[in-house]
Amino acid sequence: MSKALNYGSYLRVDELLQLQTPRSSGPEHDELLFIVIHQVYELWFKELLHEIEYLQRLLCDNDAGRAAHTTRRILAILKTVVAQLDVLETLTPLEFNSFRGFLESASGFQSTQFRELEFILGYKRENVMGHMDDVEDALRRLRRRFEQPTLWDAFLRYLAMNGYAIPTEQLERDVRCPVQASPEVQAQLVEAYRHNATVSNVCEHLIDIDEGLQEWRYRHMKMVQRTIGIKPGTGGSPGAAYLGSTLKPFFPDLWAIRAHL
Ligand code: HEM
Numbered sequence: 352m353s354k355a356l357n358y359g360s361y362l363r364v365d366e367l368l369q370l371q372t373p374r375s376s377g378p379e380h381d382e383l384l385f386i387v388i389h390q391v392y393e394l395w396f397k398e399l400l401h402e403i404e405y406l407q408r409l410l411c412d413n414d415a416g417r418a419a420h421t422t423r424r425i426l427a428i429l430k431t432v433v434a435q436l437d438v439l440e441t442l443t444p445l446e447f448n449s450f451r452g453f454l455e456s457a458s459g460f461q462s463t464q465f466r467e468l469e470f471i472l473g474y475k476r477e478n479v480m481g482h483m484d485d486v487e488d489a490l491r492r493l494r495r496r497f498e499q500p501t502l503w504d505a506f507l508r509y510l511a512m513n514g515y516a517i518p519t520e521q522l523e524r525d526v527r528c529p530v531q532a533s534p535e536v537q538a539q540l541v542e543a544y545r546h547n548a549t550v551s552n553v554c555e556h557l558i559d560i561d562e563g564l565q566e567w568r569y570r571h572m573k574m575v576q577r578t579i580g581i582k583p584g585t586g587g588s589p590g591a592a593y594l595g596s597t598l599k600p601f602f603p604d605l606w607a608i609r610a611h612l
């Protein structure tokens with residue numbers, strides 16, 4: 352007879368705790384922290400993708416109420432993933448150096464789920480798939496995400512459903528292209544901010560999400576500056592200088608209209 356379900360069997364804790372495999376000799380004390388925090392990030396990335404997909408469906412269903420609730424959860428997770436960088440910042444440069452050599456060319460460049468997050472939010476770049484020497488399944492998942500509509504596409508559909516004159520070329524855009532600023536969309540957003548509290552509230556939620564991801568990028572960059580200074584990255588980038596170049600909005604129209612309100 353099968354055993355009764357318990358905490359360990361429901362959460363498969365034994366398997367989970369076998370997944371931290373330091374590579375340094377010894378192993379170095381601080382490598383476990385480095386592994387644990389990355390694995391925690393990948394679990395949060397999985398949950399963020401799950402909630403953003405749901406938010407896409409809610410916008411396409413014109414369900415602003417549930418969209419607000421789901422956004423609150425997404426924002427709480429983003430605050431958590433930003434805050435947990437404080438834990439990593441307890442890793443001093445010398446402690447990181449004690450095992451950095453064992454990382455070889457492994458890098459966050461190869462985080463499939465982070466690229467999925469960029470894609471679902473509209474920052475699509477086909478070249479990032481070149482960094483992936485992941486297992487076939489991850490690449491298949493990433494290519495599928497590249498071909499799918501983004502959260503911004505769902506938001507444009509939501510605006511159109513609420514009577515805003517979103518240009519057809521925007522509603523029928525090639526979703527494999529990165530989200531671009533649109534003066535026509537901006538004009539409709541200004542109208543929404545001035546006359547429709549429900550729609551402008553959805554806009555504010557999207558800009559909160561955009562800001563939360565940019566906040567993570569900024570904190571990650573500062574942590575990198577603290578930990579490796581101006582050293583180049585294991586993934587082949589110039590390091591912190593490259594990370595500074597990624598501090599860009601996902602939804603440019605929502606930021607541009609501030610000048611017109
Ligand atoms: C000591 C800690 C860390 C250092 C020194 C560090 C350093 C770097 C560097 C230098 C890059 C640029 C690519 C490269 O040349 O490797 C990078 C990219 C990246 N890192 Fe980290 N990182 C650290 C921790 C983390 C953590 C905890 C995460 C969480 C998942 C993370 C996720 C990423 C991602 C997603 C990228 C790609 C960013 C982009 O292309 O916009 N990193 N990291």
Ligand SMILES: N[C@@H](CC(=O)c1ccccc1NC=O)C(=O)O
Nearest residue numbers: 454457458459460583584585586
């Ligand atoms: N790119 C980092 C190495 C690093 O942090 C890392 C290595 C393996 C897996 C994830 C990592 N996090 C971010 O790049 C570095 O240049 O030190």
